[in-house]
Structure formats: C-alpha cells, structure tokens
Amino acid sequence: MPTNARARAPVRPEVWVNCAASADGRIAYAGGRRALLSSPEDLRRVQGLRAESDAILVGVGTVLKDDPSLRVHWDLLGRPEDGPRTRVVVDSTGRTPPAARVLDGSAPTIVAVSERSARAFPAHVRTIVAGRETVDLAALFVRLRGEGLRRVLVEGGAEILGRVLRAGLFDRFTIYYAPSIIGGATAPPVARGPDAGPRDRGTPLRLAALDRLGEGYVATYLPSGPDASVIRDGDSPPAEVPP
Numbered sequence: 001m002p003t004n005a006r007a008r009a010p011v012r013p014e015v016w017v018n019c020a021a022s023a024d025g026r027i028a029y030a031g032g033r034r035a036l037l038s039s040p041e042d043l044r045r046v047q048g049l050r051a052e053s054d055a056i057l058v059g060v061g062t063v064l065k066d067d068p069s070l071r072v073h074w075d076l077l078g079r080p081e082d083g084p085r086t087r088v089v090v091d092s093t094g095r096t097p098p099a100a101r102v103l104d105g106s107a108p109t110i111v112a113v114s115e116r117s118a119r120a121f122p123a124h125v126r127t128i129v130a131g132r133e134t135v136d137l138a139a140l141f142v143r144l145r146g147e148g149l150r151r152v153l154v155e156g157g158a159e160i161l162g163r164v165l166r167a168g169l170f171d172r173f174t175i176y177y178a179p180s181i182i183g184g185a186t187a188p189p190v191a192r193g194p195d196a197g198p199r200d201r202g203t204p205l206r207l208a209a210l211d212r213l214g215e216g217y218v219a220t221y222l223p224s225g226p227d228a229s230v231i232r233d234g235d236s237p238p239a240e241v242p243p
C-alpha cells in the first residue's frame with residue numbers, strides 16, 4: 001500500500017483469529033452442537049491467547065450454541081489473576097439471550113449491533129452500533145481500537161471466522177487440528193458465508209508455523225496479498241504463539 005494511502009487508512013486493533021477444528025475442518029458437530037475439540041494442551045494455549053488479548057470476540061451464533069463465558073482461566077495458565085478481558089459479541093439484531101453468560105456482568109462486555117437492533121441491554125453492557133443490516137466488522141474493529149483495545153482475539157464461530165478471514169481483517173490465524181473426523185452435512189466448517197463469484201480463487205494465506213501439540217497440531221497462518229482493508233496499529237511483528 002502506498003505511504004499516503006496507509007496514512008489515510010483507519011486504524012484497527014491487531015486481530016488474532018483462533019479456532020479448533022477436526023482433521024476434516026469442522027468446528028462443531030452436526031447442526032452446530034458444541035464439540036470439545038481442544039486437548040488439555042490446546043486449552044492452555046487458548047487461555048494464553050486470551051491472556052495476551054485485550055478483547056475476545058464471538059458471533060451471536062456461538063453465544064446461542066455454546067453460551068461461552070469468554071473469560072481467562074488463569075488457573076489453567078498457572079498464573080495469578082490479571083483482571084478480566086473485554087468480551088465482544090457481534091449481534092446485529094440483539095438476539096443474545098438475557099441469561100447468556102456473556103451478559104453476567106463479570107467482565108467488561110460490548111455487544112456490537114446494527115442499526116436494525118432495538119434491543120436494550122443491561123446498563124453494564126456497552127453497545128456499539130456498526131453497520132446497517134449486519135455488523136460491519138471492519139468498522140467495528142476501528143471502533144474497538146478507539147475504545148483502547150489494541151489486540152482482539154476472534155474465536156468464532158463459522159460465519160464470523162468466514163467473514164474476518166475472507167475480508168483479510170486479521171494479522172494471525174491459528175487452528176488447532178484435533179485427531180478426529182466429524183464429517184456429515186451440517187457440521188459447521190472453519191469458514192462459512194455466502195458463495196463467492198465464479199472467478200473467486202479463495203483468500204491466500206502464508207503458512208508461518210506447524211507445531212505438534214499433544215495428539216494434534218497447530219497451524220499458524222499470516223495473511224498474504226494486498227487484501228487487508230484497514231491497517232493495524234503499528235508495525236509490530238506477530239507475537240509468538242504461547243506454548
């Protein structure tokens with residue numbers, strides 16, 4: 001990107017994408033039923049990623065299926081508590097259930113909605129409006145950076161991963177591949193979304209590392225090609241993947 005274009009581009013946080021998949025690239029069981037694909041070693045690795053992030057982001061589909069707490073389990077890391085991380089839910093119309101764990105007030109929480117949402121959330125939840133019909137993720141990332149969040153960990157699910165990865169809105173993408181096959185017709189893949197046009201050749205990635213982790217392995221990818229629509233804050237190299 002030319003220097004003057006870089007100077008004009010809005011700044012987003014550093015975005016790390018992480019998920020766990022079966023060897024055939026599914027991130028849950030049939031119909032989206034939660035699959036515990038991470039091994040104990042991978043659970044620790046993910047907690048390390050959360051601890052290194054300022055915010056942890058998921059789509060409302062993941063909240064509806066998994067009801068995650070999105071908190072850092074410091075006990076798994078063997079480290080003293082270092083405060084909660086901000087939780088971010090991408091939820092165009094406000095479908096997050098009132099009893100969802102992400103709304104329990106135990107950590108700063110942001111729900112990103114579109115202009116279509118008329119939902120009122122509890123006072124401790126911050127709402128960001130970004131986008132008309134669905135949440136505009138590029139705009140949301142810029143807003144999150146404006147909130148002081150410098151590193152965002154995107155954990156899923158399939159639609160959010162598909163959108164973030166295909167749009168090149170990330171700096172590092174790690175997948176833990178579990179030694180299992182899920183198969184079937186409705187188990188969600190790593191990246192889901194609308195079909196691309198006939199000339200589409202996919203989003204290129206650069207393989208940066210391949211590490212065995214217990215019985216599975218972790219693939220680390222970096223973006224490749226000029227497809228990032230906004231620049232990240234600073235030019236620091238991607239951080240090391242915690243062991």
Ligand SMILES: NC(=O)c1ccc[n+]([C@@H]2O[C@H](COP(=O)([O-])OP(=O)(O)OC[C@H]3O[C@@H](n4cnc5c(N)ncnc54)[C@H](OP(=O)(O)O)[C@@H]3O)[C@@H](O)[C@H]2O)c1
Nearest residue numbers: 019020027028032059061062091092135156157158159160
């Ligand atoms: N293995 C793993 O690492 C892992 C991690 C997390 C989740 N999962 C699995 O992933 C599955 C959930 O994935 P999912 O695809 O159903 O849901 P999702 O990706 O978590 O959320 C998708 C929803 O986000 C909302 N959204 C708003 N703006 C969007 C945008 N710009 N782009 C994309 N989505 C946008 C849409 O709902 P609205 O239109 O209503 O806003 C959309 O339906 C579950 O089965 C869960 O178990 C696996």
